[in-house]
Amino acid sequence: MLGVVAAAPAPPGWTAGAAQGRPYVYLEGAAGSVLEDTLSVTNPGPKPLTVRLSGQGTPLAFAARTVTVPARTRADVPFAVTVTADTAPGEHRGTVSAEAGGRAVRVPVHLRVSGPSLAALTVEKVRLDGSGTVHYTLVNRGNTVLAPSLSLRAEGVRGTVLDRAARALPLTLRPGERITRTEPWPDPPALDSVTLDLRATAPGAPAAAARAERVFVSGGAVAAGAGALLAAAGAAAALAARRRRDRAVDRHEMPVEEPQLANVVDVVDVAAGADR
Incomplete structure (x- = not known):
């Protein structure tokens, strides 16, 4: 001893x-x-x-x-x-x-x-990488210790592709503390335009939300030829259209009709010709 x-x-x-x-x-x-x-x-x-x-x-x-x-x-x-x-x-x-x-x-x-307490949580720097991994940072903006929970939801061109219910994270955040974390997505779509909504909550604090977007195009899909190229370009155009509509709504404007994807077809034709 x-x-x-x-x-x-x-x-x-x-x-x-x-x-x-x-x-x-x-x-x-x-x-x-x-x-x-x-x-x-x-x-x-x-x-x-x-x-x-x-x-x-x-x-x-x-x-x-x-x-x-x-x-x-x-x-x-x-x-x-x-x-x-x-x-x-x-x-x-x-x-x-x-x-x-x-x-x-x-x-x-x-x-x-002693004094007025404030519970405030923000979620920042949300990013969705090509493997489907979600990157984000939680920040305690208040003066109380927070025990956050997290939920994820992702929408593709044809509907919901991820819906993960809220779960408690294995951590606490002290006042002023920030922590960067990742969430795995083992089976993201091979070919899609995805909008991910991340929502963080903690007892006593207003919910914090953030959004990330990504077009998924797998290597195998690209190698499949003109059809895959057209689908990928269509997904990218759909994502761009969604962004423009969101911005128009934010500015209280009427959304502008999106042009047809004739230029996308031209790209596919060129790719198909190269294959021949």
Whole structure:
């Protein structure tokens, strides 16, 4: 047990015995206040142990940065967290650490700053690559910790090609945090014009949505000749038409009829002639 240290929030009232029932430090107060708690450091070994204390994530000060704990003894070390005047209301996270003999024990610190809370989530930089993988970034724009869920829906020229119900993501977002993720689509269409809608939600926050578009053309389809070229060009033209209609609606204009794909047929004829 030499060099091993244990650390936990001190029991209520700084009573004797091992700290129990507090898996993390919880502090709550207004911006501009100083909040106090105590860390219990235990030496279970047969010799005195010098322990170094530190904190991360919040302005934190210990009564002593280094403490020597006798064998099989516990030391209670007070510490204070300063909540600066410009700290945003909501939840903040940090840690206090006790290190000895090259090993560190970290205790979570949950700080709640009183004031109006705001839950706000955005989804940005949505992109659909050629393999069907969806790339996106989630951003916590509020001052509370968010647990987001995600749903996907994709429409092709002939209807829905992907409909994935909302599911909870294995992550939480702290205020101001952003994270970039991917979602696989194992069987995207071989030949289609696709519009993907991505929707992210979190308890207490308005839903966030974003859109990506892509024309899928597989290598095998291109090699199939003029018919595949015509279908691919048609899909691209359909996507372009959809974009123009959306822009016209946004500007409160009447959509303009799309021209026939005579130029596409010309391309196909040229390709067919090259095959001959």
